[in-house]
Amino acid sequence: MASSSYIAPQISYSFINLLLILTSLQLLSSTQSKSCLTTSSSKVIISGNSTIFSENRTFVLGFFNTNNESKWYLGIWYASIPTPTYVWVANRETPLISLESSSLEIDAGKLTVKDNRDSRCDVVWESADPNIDSEGDVKLLEDGDLVVVDARGVTVWRSFDFPADTFLPGMNLTVGQMLTCWKSSNDPAPGKYSLRLRPPDYGEVELLYGGDRTYWTSGKWTGNISPVYRR
Incomplete structure (x- = not known):
């Protein structure tokens, strides 16, 4: 009887330890899956303070903030006007917190704006899914239209529609x-x-x-x- 009462708490502690280990493994697996999503088949178009200009440098696409606030947005603005004049904003209601961890990516023609802080993969904005087989390409046109084209050069998404x-x-x-x-x-x-x-x-x-x-x-x-x- 003494032996039985002594073994019981050992089994209880072992069971708790097993649960903790399994929980930790599950959390680790979840974190790794999220990390893999950011680097699978997606292609980074711009990140941080990088920008894309239209052919004749009329418009520019990049991340911006207003009034030096720590809120960042993906937008399009006139490149040659001294006072920033924004004509389109993607993540109007979901600003990014850090410029350094911000990115615009494309995967199968779908655009996503991501917050990659601390190895996370938080999507703050995404375009409609054009469901194309190819990766797709991104172009900023001279009229200020941001477009996604497929392998044949056909436009499958455009900012002018939004x-x-x-x-x-x-x-x-x-x-x-x-x-x-x-x-x-x-x-x-x-x-x-x-x-x-x-x-x-x-x-x-x-x-x-x-x-x-x-x-x-x-x-x-x-x-x-x-x-x-x-x-």
Whole structure:
């Protein structure tokens, strides 16, 4: 009986130790899998303070912050204007914390903005999945359009289809698209004012407050703009 009461706590401690070991192995495996995802078949387009220019250096793609804040965004801006003028922002609502660990990557035509701090793989923004077999290539065009092309040179994704707050020449505002202002001059998160084609006929432009309150419409297009104000 004495022997039996002595062995019982040893078995209990051994069982607890086994659970701790298995838990540690599971966590390690999970961490390694996440790390592998960042280096599998993906290709880094830019990282840190690297940039991509359009052919004639009209526009530049890179990571930026505003007012020296520790929040970083992937965006497109005019390259030759002294005061930064941003025309498109990817991760408007999910800023990155560190420039050094920020990257834009492509995998099978899908773009992702990642935070790689401490060997992590946090995706803060991603484009729609074009589902192509090839890796795809990224180009910044002279009109400010960021495009992904497949092996045949066919465009499978473009930033013009997902506008932020700026309407550039060459853009087409279509059903379901909306231009939305910045929350403030230092915060590119979506603000309260937006512009879209007015449903259900989509034959006029309207300005919205708060996403659903119309305060201006262009009226039906007749060749002349006749504003109608809503209060």
